[in-house]
Amino acid sequence: MKRFAPFLLLVILILFPLLVRDDYHQHLMILVLMWVVIGAGWNVIAGYTGQVSFGDAAFFGTGAYTAGLFATKLSISPWWAMAAGGVAAMAVAFPFGWICFRLRGAYFALATLALNEVMRHIATIWEDLTGGMVGILIIQTFVSKVPYYYIALALAVAAVIGVQAVMGSKWGYYFVSIREDQDAAESLGIDTHLYKMISLNIAAFLTGMAGSLYMNYMGFIDPEVVFSLHDISIMAILVGIVGGVGTVYGPVVGAFIMVAVHEFFRTGFFGFFKGLAALTGSQAITTLAKYVMQAHVLGFGILVVVVILVLPNGIVGDWKKITGWLPLGGGRRSAA
Amino acid sequence: MEVFLQTLVAGILKGGLYGLIGIGMTLIMGVMGIINLAHGQLMMVGMYITFVCFHYLGIDPYFALLVSMPALFLLGVAIQKYTLNPLIEVESILPENQVLMTVGIGMVLTEVARFIFSSDYKSVQTSYSSSSFFIGEISFSLALTIAFFIAVAFTLFMFWFLLRTDLGRSIRATAQDKDAALLMGVNAQRITILTFGIGSALVAAAGTLLMPIYYLFPDIGGPFTRKAFVITILGGLGSTVGAIFGGLTLGLAEAFGATYIGMAFDDMIGLVIFILVLIFLPSGFKRITKV
Amino acid sequence: MMRKLRKITFILFLVGILGVFLASGALAEGIKVGIILPLTGKLAKFGEIEKKSFDLAFEEINAAGGVNGKRIDPIIEDTTGKPDVGRSAIEKLIARDKVVMVGGGYSSSVTWATIAVAQQRKVPFLVNTGSADKITEQGWEYIFRLNPPVSEYPKGFASFLQNVATDVKTVAILHENTLFGQSGSKKFKKQCEKSLGLDVIMKEGYEAGAVDFKPLLVKVKSKKPDLVYMVSYIMDAAMLIRQSKELNLNPKLFVGGAAGFTLPEFQKSTGAAGEYIFSATLWTPSVPYPGAKRYFDKFVARYGTPTEYHGAEAYAAAYVIADALKRAKSLTPRAVRDALAETDMMTVFGPVKFISYGKKTQQNRLPTFLVQWLNGKLETVWPKEVSTAKYVYPFPKWNER
Incomplete structure (x- = not known):
């Protein structure tokens, strides 16, 4: 069962647009897949290498702007920028790493956060290049969601398999050894600076690609959207920790849950409360529904607090714990 | 010349308040070795308390200090006791779980505030909110000047508290070396709880003092959290004097940057200084001041 | 036994939720x-x-x-x-x-x-x-x-400049770094230089939410513009005006480019300092x-x-x-x-x-208006045909009120 689960999941994902023909759900799935890519990237640098980055948006935004500028300044199809966005993000990652890797732990986190903000300011102020807050606007290539879906799926699958391959290689061992004990790793002759840089570049490449995909798919970006500390950097962390830090399928689970939870709250439990209010005709429930819908970020915050307290290794990491609580299953299954 | 002097005054007055924001953060960071990314959000809570005091109870912001500080002290104690300390025992892959927890707490505080007060902008309009006095051609905002002196008074008090009282000495000892402090009979757990409480109360004071001249909405915390860690890193961890220097430096840098480079770079200047200090002077001004 | 019971309640719970979802789908007929x-x-x-x-x-x-x-x-x-x-x-x-x-x-x-x-x-x-x-x-x-669109917001104000405030020669533009601020100020600058023949001596953006605008305002003061045009949201707008008062910055005209300057919160948080401030606007309750x-x-x-x-x-x-x-x-x-x-x-x-x-x-396509805060009320002052009150121009100096 355990061995076939990924393949089963893949088959379901490939068939998804054929089974569910409604644009709304396809759109949500594209977002999930995009977050899988970002989460996988964050997981490499933070989950495996132990360098908790608060600056993912710097890479995401760079990728998105690369695609946008390709289209507006060079008149090249923004699809070419899918790869270029990843490379541009890596170009940002070098100075980023050079500055931040001198620092450890919490300091590293702060430095990445600060650089994230610097990038956002640059994109805002440099109006001649980026258009400032007016943003960049391109016309999407496809009307249908299906091509975007498969591109996102391909990217997500490549990201997960790629990360798995890297983690199975020599690099992977070095990354984990840096996470576990940097000084010990160094004394064993591992060039920690180099491997942290490699790890960061993998993360940047993946996140940058996701950014380019976002530009292609959404057709509009501005600095507040793609360099957002809250909506990108912290969301990436949440995808990582909710899913499971340092696990291959953690970002997949995390992305799905975060997008679903967000939509769940936004629509008032998918119309659950509205239905309940209509069934009972109660004014109190209508009011309650309104409050629930308003509280979706609060729901997020509480989810984070609870997950860190109760499931410090995320859903995949602490899967046994979860199955132990559920009345169904009874703890026989283990981590996927 | 007038432009220069006015900028200088603006920078120093603002820097005093920044210092007060920084002291709370520096204590927390020094003692616990974690970054409190909910610091600005705690300040936001303090500001809302001030707003409620003024608006519904008619208490002047300066007297509201007596409400907001104890309230935030208790809130800080509760946060440390029930959410951060339990994490020390929880086994997890990432040591930064406490930092991530503060992010979650910040989100919860912001959204609870939005729930209660909605996203509307609130302000406290006192009779002195936009009054000023002039020395020569240079204008001093009355409220900001008062805030500056109260902030300095708090800072001096903290200085005395840390140096001369037993509790203060225990806090400093814990900040310097937790294990050694434990061996000397300091209850480190209790100290971290108290420190978080004191840090929260101090940032609440800063928020309250800012209220007559500034405004308030639930998302106001984020930028101040960022300023707080810039100040703390500038000053060096756990250093009270450093926090004052850090605050003044940031205040002056922002003011002069705004005048001579451009107001759009206001935030960026702080962040760039922050990065430069991280690279070239990793222990901040503490290295120079030694306190 | 206990286990089975728990299983059953769990399933019943799921079925119940599903039922409500189905019910919610079958609503609304308009x-x-x-x-x-x-x-x-x-x-x-x-x-x-x-x-x-x-x-x-x-x-x-x-x-x-x-x-x-x-x-x-x-x-x-x-x-x-x-x-x-x-x-x-x-x-x-x-x-x-x-x-x-x-x-x-x-x-x-x-x-x-x-x-x-x-x-x-x-x-x-x-x-x-x-x-x-x-x-x-x-x-x-x-x-x-x-x-x-944002580029047309200052239309009404432009005609005021041409007909009433003809002695205005120099302009300082301050704007927030948002889409609204950046594009609004750029268009206004172009308009000043091309069609109104005014000299834009300063144009500067700022990050919304600043604590202290004095460094910026001191710079404005030292350049002595006739007109200060600001594209800001409410609270920045209020801070700019209050701090202008503190600095005793006295141009002939303070004009807001729509957005923040016309909202009730602006008046609430500036108090008397908001008096005589102009703003371009699309709508107020007093429009005709x-x-x-x-x-x-x-x-x-x-x-x-x-x-x-x-x-x-x-x-x-x-x-x-x-x-x-x-x-x-x-x-x-x-x-x-x-x-x-x-x-x-x-x-x-x-x-x-x-x-x-x-x-x-x-x-x-809509006309835009110029409004002014007079006696704590927002009055439409331009175009003249639709005005509800007579404008006060030039701006009375802060220290002479």
Whole structure:
């Protein structure tokens, strides 16, 4: 069962647009897949290498702007920028790493956060290049969601398999050894600076690609959207920790849950409360529904607090714990 | 010349308040070795308390200090006791779980505030909110000047508290070396709880003092959290004097940057200084001041 | 045994939830119109005002018999102010709720992300707030805009400069670094230099939310401009004015470029310092359109808080939607589009008619006004034909009041 689960999941994902023909759900799935890519990237640098980055948006935004500028300044199809966005993000990652890797732990986190903000300011102020807050606007290539879906799926699958391959290689061992004990790793002759840089570049490449995909798919970006500390950097962390830090399928689970939870709250439990209010005709429930819908970020915050307290290794990491609580299953299954 | 002097005054007055924001953060960071990314959000809570005091109870912001500080002290104690300390025992892959927890707490505080007060902008309009006095051609905002002196008074008090009282000495000892402090009979757990409480109360004071001249909405915390860690890193961890220097430096840098480079770079200047200090002077001004 | 019981209750619980979902699907029978607004997040304040105005208008329309006897059922979706969420919202409205048209949008970034979907799916979208010029410059036949684009906001003020404040020669422009601030100030600068013959001696952006504007204002003071033009949101606007007073900065004119300077909070947080400040604006309760004041009073009576131009845009949009639905030959998106294109009516926000001019298509063209705070009240002072009070010009110096 355990061995076939990924393949089963893949088959379901490939068939998804054929089974569910409604644009709304396809759109949500594209977002999930995009977050899988970002989460996988964050997981490499933070989950495996132990360098908790608060600056993912710097890479995401760079990728998105690369695609946008390709289209507006060079008149090249923004699809070419899918790869270029990843490379541009890596170009940002070098100075980023050079500055931040001198620092450890919490300091590293702060430095990445600060650089994230610097990038956002640059994109805002440099109006001649980026258009400032007016943003960049391109016309999407496809009307249908299906091509975007498969591109996102391909990217997500490549990201997960790629990360798995890297983690199975020599690099992977070095990354984990840096996470576990940097000084010990160094004394064993591992060039920690180099491997942290490699790890960061993998993360940047993946996140940058996701950014380019976002530009292609959404057709509009501005600095507040793609360099957002809250909506990108912290969301990436949440995808990582909710899913499971340092696990291959953690970002997949995390992305799905975060997008679903967000939509769940936004629509008032998918119309659950509205239905309940209509069934009972109660004014109190209508009011309650309104409050629930308003509280979706609060729901997020509480989810984070609870997950860190109760499931410090995320859903995949602490899967046994979860199955132990559920009345169904009874703890026989283990981590996927 | 007038432009220069006015900028200088603006920078120093603002820097005093920044210092007060920084002291709370520096204590927390020094003692616990974690970054409190909910610091600005705690300040936001303090500001809302001030707003409620003024608006519904008619208490002047300066007297509201007596409400907001104890309230935030208790809130800080509760946060440390029930959410951060339990994490020390929880086994997890990432040591930064406490930092991530503060992010979650910040989100919860912001959204609870939005729930209660909605996203509307609130302000406290006192009779002195936009009054000023002039020395020569240079204008001093009355409220900001008062805030500056109260902030300095708090800072001096903290200085005395840390140096001369037993509790203060225990806090400093814990900040310097937790294990050694434990061996000397300091209850480190209790100290971290108290420190978080004191840090929260101090940032609440800063928020309250800012209220007559500034405004308030639930998302106001984020930028101040960022300023707080810039100040703390500038000053060096756990250093009270450093926090004052850090605050003044940031205040002056922002003011002069705004005048001579451009107001759009206001935030960026702080962040760039922050990065430069991280690279070239990793222990901040503490290295120079030694306190 | 216990285990089995728990299993059964768990399954029953799931079935119960499913039942409620199914019930929720089988609701609503009127004409479905989608409205997307930011109801949470940073922009929630204005999203909420628009939602209340939409609610108010649709209730009135339905109470008056709806559209040819049918109710309008607005389905209001929250965008949280983020483009990707806005897109989720509009996909849901079109694919699942099968709405005949969509309105709202609010911020330009969300508006853009959503109108692209509407155009591709061929569902008409009536934009009522998003002000980026590009929105109606694509030639998209399903997109209509009720409000003027940001570049036209200072139109009314320009004529004031040409006719009254003719001794103004130098200008300082301050703007927030947002879409609204950056594009608004750029257009105004061009206008000053090209058509008004004014000298722009300073143009500077700032990050919204600054604690202290004094360094910026001191610089303005040292350059002694005749006119200080500011594109700012409420609280920055209030801070700028209060600190100008503290610094005793005295140009001949303080003018706000719409947005923050006309809102009730501005007056509340500046107090007496807000007096005599001018602002360009699209709408105030005193504009000469039928029902404008009545809408304002109704809003205040119903919700206990004042409304402003965003609300008026939403309220007017609701009436335009109802009008188009009434005239549509059938209730299909295509027919509603055709009906919208022929709109020619009066609303609280002014006359609405979607025309093409310049690069723009299906854009409503409206005059803009100049207002001034006089005795704590916002009075329309220009154009003269519609003014409610006489302007005070030049600006009385702070220290001589």
